[in-house]
Amino acid sequence: MDPNSETRKMTSYLTDNSSCETQKLAPPRGPGCSWLVAVAAVAASLSGLMLGYEMGLTSGVLLQLRGLLSLSCREQEWLVSSQLFGALLICLAGGPILDRYGRRCSLLLSGALVVGGTILHIAITSFIALTLGRVIVGMGTALSGTAACLYIAEISPRERRGLLVTLYELMLVVGVMLGFSCSYAFATVPHGWAYTFGLVIPPALLQFSVVLFLPLSPRFLVAQGKVEQARIVLVRMRGVEEHVEVELRDIQGGLKEESEHSFSELFSNKANLRSRLLTGVALVFLQQATGQPNILSYASPLLRSVGFNSDAAATLASTGFGVVKVVATIPAVLLVDRVGPKSFLCVGAVAMGMSLVALGALTLQSHTHLSSLCKSQTIPNHTLTPWDLNRTTIDFNESETFSTRLPSQWNREEALGTNREDDGTGESGGGTTNIEVSSTLKLASLISLLVFVAAFSISLGPMVYVVLSEIFPMGIRGRAVSVVSAVNWATNLLISMTFLTITEKIGVPNVMFLYAAMSFVLLVFVVLRIPETKGRTLEEISKQLAKKETF
Structure with a gap:
């Protein structure tokens, strides 16, 4: 569910009339935790x-x-x-x-x-x-x-x-x-x-x-008809009996409201629910189609393709993705109530699109689109030192067969600043290649990937499910999010299963450009179809969406 796509996924299954993603952390009115x-x-x-x-x-x-x-x-x-x-x-x-x-x-x-x-x-x-x-x-x-x-x-x-x-x-x-x-x-x-x-x-x-x-959850106990056991659990968890009766009544009221809605209502025009469902489905589809799950799942092979010369180096560089995700998620969580999810989504879509365009251009410049993401870059039946293995590359020619260049040949060509497209003058379509330029391109590619991961982590990662929890009414929210989540996992599965195949056919740069295009499609979709929810109650949002045709 990406994937990182699990972020805030099930927080929409709340048990009262408010959503944890949209409420500010006010001073406690009752017993604390x-x-x-x-x-x-x-x-x-x-x-x-x-x-x-x-x-x-x-x-x-x-x-x-x-x-x-x-x-x-x-x-x-x-x-x-x-x-x-x-x-x-x-x-x-x-x-x-x-x-x-x-x-x-x-x-x-x-x-x-x-x-x-x-x-x-x-x-x-x-x-x-x-x-x-x-x-x-x-x-x-x-x-x-x-x-x-x-x-x-x-x-x-x-x-x-x-x-x-x-x-x-x-x-x-x-x-x-x-x-x-x-x-x-x-x-x-x-x-x-x-x-x-x-x-x-x-x-x-x-x-x-x-x-x-x-203990079992109080809401589950109430749903099973065990109200007295639920009261005992609530007293244990709150520390005092004060406010427990009020909370118990809220749980019972929420369950009653859910029972008044049927699953089929999701696909009807009642309160514009079908349009809301389509909005949620489109949003999670674009969340996956921008490529974040593949960037994470194939991070190390992708980094090898942009110039990292060993599995260990590529894996080390990919650890930066995890650090960036942690750092970028914190401000998103702290500022979502103040800034609003729509603003985060817009900023993230722009940053993702620009970083992917830059990555595609860099891979074209460095000719890394000639490398296969799914083939180990080793030479069979040849004894090499670990350093030699790290310096070996496999290139594909136009007929999609490949030839292996030995380390000595690789070093000689690198020293001369030539490559496979060299015309004998020391220049090629990508310009003269040398170690310094190669290192610069490699660093720029890594930075572009890190910016992409950070942009996703402040936008699509946490904000998609904030939006989902806000656009559906309380009584049917859980079932709506379960449908959207199934679409999310299915889209993630489809994209991940075809990533290497598509990359082998059209090359790494074109895949990056495709993801960039989907990021800009996301931007247009958010601007036109996602409501502004900052500073508004769930009731106000639901009333607006019940009247407004989103599709």
């Missing part, structure tokens, strides 16, 4: 850490596994997409699990899936085992993320709900950073990919052991 609420929120937020970690490690271990298993482009796409496929499956089937067995039991089940899937693809080194294991892990992390956000939102007092749900989002981006970092730490270690995969097991076991002792 007890220690039990804090422990429960931290334990549930480990789901974000695990999901982010699995997202971040993919690109680094891919470089190791494609050489170990001699993976083709299609197999690499399947390996990357298998986690997304598992997430899509659980997105379609997880609702009944959450509703029937509750959030806490769903967290326990998801922990077992993560541990079981990880052990499977570590114990058996084969493409089939890896793919199946990643599907199971994808199911576990997606179910865990949904259950965690629901659980946190339902146990938190209204005045602290936004803060506690944001903890999940922060843990997610920290997990992405850790995934990139651990991939680098084990990049040169024998079977380092197995250690990288295995590091998700400790937080999964920690969450499992803590959740066993946590």
Whole structure:
């Protein structure tokens, strides 16, 4: 769900008449958070850490596994997409699990899936085992993320709900950073990919052991008709009995309102719900079509294509993506109420488009479009030192066959400032090439990628689901977001499964230009179709959208 696409995804499933993304953190009007609420929120937020970690490690271990298993482009796409496929499956089937067995039991089940899937693809080194294991892990992390956000939102007092749900989002981006970092730490270690995969097991076991002792969510208990048990849990979590009766009545009122709406209403003209649904679907489609999931999943291979000469160097550079995501997410979370999601989306779309145009131009200039993203850059049947392996490149000619240049030839051509298009005068279509220029282009390419990641992290990452939580009425919001989330995962899966194939056919620069075009399409869509919600109540937003045709 990207992917980073999970950011704020389920915070729209709120249990009262306000949304945690849109309310400001006012001074507490009732009891604050007890220690039990804090422990429960931290334990549930480990789901974000695990999901982010699995997202971040993919690109680094891919470089190791494609050489170990001699993976083709299609197999690499399947390996990357298998986690997304598992997430899509659980997105379609997880609702009944959450509703029937509750959030806490769903967290326990998801922990077992993560541990079981990880052990499977570590114990058996084969493409089939890896793919199946990643599907199971994808199911576990997606179910865990949904259950965690629901659980946190339902146990938190209204005045602290936004803060506690944001903890999940922060843990997610920290997990992405850790995934990139651990991939680098084990990049040169024998079977380092197995250690990288295995590091998700400790937080999964920690969450499992803590959740066993946590109470069920009060909202789930009320839905099951166990009102008295829900009252007892609320007293434990609030620390005092004051305000508990009011909160209990709010929960009962919210459940009654949800029961008055049917799923089919989403596709009707009632209150303009069909147009709102199409707005949400279009927004999540553009979120994926701008390329962020592929940039994360294929970060290390992409960096190799723009000039980083070794797997370790490319993986190290990709750790910067995780750091940037953490740093960029913080101001977005703190300023969303003051600036508004629409402004963040506009600024992010412009920055993403410009950075992708720059990246496409840089890859054209450096001729890195001649390199294959999905082929290990090694020379078979030839003994080389580690340095030689890092200096070997594989180029493709116009007939799509490839020739390997030996390190000595590579160094000689680099020293002379020539390349494959050299006409014998020392010049080529891209100009004279030398080590200094190559390093400059490489740095500029990395900066362009980092700007792209930062722009996504302050805009599409957190803001898409802020908008989704605001454009749907309370009674049907959960079901609307579940439909949009399924479209989100399906689009993410489709784009990730075709990224390498498309790159091989049209080249890295053209793919970047395509993503840039989609970023500018996003800008136009946001300006024309997304309502300004800053400083407005959910009731005011809903009243406007009920009258306004958005499609």
